[in-house]
Amino acid sequence: MSRSSKSTTLFAKELVGMLYGFGDAETPYKESVELVDQLVTQYIETLCGDALAIQALRDKSTKLDTECFVFSVQKQPTKYKRAIELLEMRSRLKEVRRIDHGFDEE
Template sequence: MSTGPSSKVKVGSSQPSEASLKSKRGMFRKDLHHMMYGFGDDANPLPETVALVEDIVVEYVTNLVHKAEDVATKRGNLFAKDFLFLIRKDLPKLNRCTELLSLDEDIKQAKKITWRDED
């Protein structure tokens, strides 16, 4: 039986406290506001709605990172393949992530070519 405040958080764990998550509030509001409008919401969504969506997104990403850390514990390093492993059953997310990673690699290659040509 646990006598501490929470038996879920490990000693020395990198899981953020509830207070630290609340201090990050508002970081994505502007971006979420534009994304919600882009996906068909009102041009000026209610601040409460944006705050709720932000809370959901932050919680999802935080949980995903913690799961990826658990997957990567044997290696000690966190790589993109750890996230791909976690979303492997969600094909739309997996396809979008692999597309973005491919585009990122293409951009890196284009920058190398551009830098080489400038020299």
């Protein structure tokens, strides 16, 4: 699943903006972007692998869901708290959109 042999970056455009936002040059070195891209990709692969392992331990009919990802970061307080905050925000945004679009009369 690893793409270490490939020289392409998946998140280059987004990472350039993020690096600049965190204090790097407006046009960061290509090597910096590639390194951060490798780290991000590796983290995502690991997180997905952990979530899949958790899903495999659950009921066989259970699909991979957000609970698998939250469970995989539960021993990392900062990441766990942020995951919960983002899920709560997602829920609130869904509710606001539902009300805003007139679907409140259910």
